[in-house]
Amino acid sequence: MLELAKIAARVAGAILRERHGQPHTIHYKGLRDITTEADLAAERAIIEIISLGCPGAKFITEESHQAHQDLSGGPVWIIDPLDGTSNFKHGLPEFSVSIGMAAGGELQVGAVYEPMTDQLFWAERSQGAFMNGTRLQVSNLGLEGAMIQQDWPRQPGPRERMLRYAQALSVPAECLRSCGSAALAFCAVAAGWAEAYIQLTLQPWDVAAGMLIIQEAGGVATSLDGVSTDLFQPDWLASNGVIHDQLVALLQAATDRPDHRASMGS
Numbered sequence: 243m244l245e246l247a248k249i250a251a252r253v254a255g256a257i258l259r260e261r262h263g264q265p266h267t268i269h270y271k272g273l274r275d276i277t278t279e280a281d282l283a284a285e286r287a288i289i290e291i292i293s294l295g296c297p298g299a300k301f302i303t304e305e306s307h308q309a310h311q312d313l314s315g316g317p318v319w320i321i322d323p324l325d326g327t328s329n330f331k332h333g334l335p336e337f338s339v340s341i342g343m344a345a346g347g348e349l350q351v352g353a354v355y356e357p358m359t360d361q362l363f364w365a366e367r368s369q370g371a372f373m374n375g376t377r378l379q380v381s382n383l384g385l386e387g388a389m390i391q392q393d394w395p396r397q398p399g400p401r402e403r404m405l406r407y408a409q410a411l412s413v414p415a416e417c418l419r420s421c422g423s424a425a426l427a428f429c430a431v432a433a434g435w436a437e438a439y440i441q442l443t444l445q446p447w448d449v450a451a452g453m454l455i456i457q458e459a460g461g462v463a464t465s466l467d468g469v470s471t472d473l474f475q476p477d478w479l480a481s482n483g484v485i486h487d488q489l490v491a492l493l494q495a496a497t498d499r500p501d502h503r504a505s506m507g508s
């Protein structure tokens with residue numbers, strides 16, 4: 243199953259690499275939410291490869307199979323064919339293919355491929371996390387040395403909330419960054435290149451592979467309040483574990499600030 247995930251990620255990545263920098267057919271799915279012909283072509287290729295290699299597979303995918311699936315039975319493949327479509331559309335090289343597989347109620351394998359750097363991140367449950375053959379381990383840095391990645395939600399309310407969090411995090415952290423591919427941001431934490439990642443509006447296909455890769459690299463991924471690890475919930479805090487509780491408390495304090503509560507209409 244891991245090999246299947248890796249092959250499908252590489253094939254989809256080659257499609258994206260070939261189309262990068264070319265004119266795109268853009269379709270708007272919602273506010274600031276786009277898909278291109280490349281997203282669709284990559285997803286078709288992944289589904290074809292996985293259907294051949296894993297007969298009877300079920301799918302949750304961004305472009306064609308969004309319906310909820312029960313993860314407690316046989317293999318459910320959770321796929322984002324192009325994570326970072328806005329970067330891709332603008333010609334930036336930071337984007338990825340994300341493929342996770344859950345069975346028996348748990349994530350079993352995950353692969354995230356960055357086509358423009360040829361970096362393949364993967365993990366298998368209880369077998370560790372790797373990037374192109376090198377074992378991954380989260381960093382042990384504290385907050386004062388931390389690089390924290392965050393992404394910007396599309397909707398005005400959550401975007402405003404993230405702005406408050408950026409303000410709160412800018413005081414104790416060494417630096418803040420925004421990458422534009424949630425899957426790559428999860429992998430950066432797993433590799434020890436960043437200490438945390440925060441986003442408020444993620445979907446299961448943004449999270450599945452990256453979450454397993456982080457866990458297998460010794461890190462933690464939960465809801466912002468530190469409680470839930472449900473793949474279908476939207477707000478995520480991934481970290482090296484060392485700073486997780488501190489970040490939960492800091493974000494909670496930023497949420498509770500009176501001016502914030504007023505701006506959120508509460």
Ligand code: IPD
Nearest residue numbers: 324325326327328393422423424
């Ligand atoms: C998006 C990226 C981005 C995150 C958004 C996602 P897409 O996925 O992961 O980093 O901030 O919330 O929707 O639309 O490029 O597949």
Ligand code: CA
Nearest residue numbers: 322325326448
């Ligand atoms: Ca995505």
Ligand code: CA
Nearest residue numbers: 304322324325
């Ligand atoms: Ca996508």
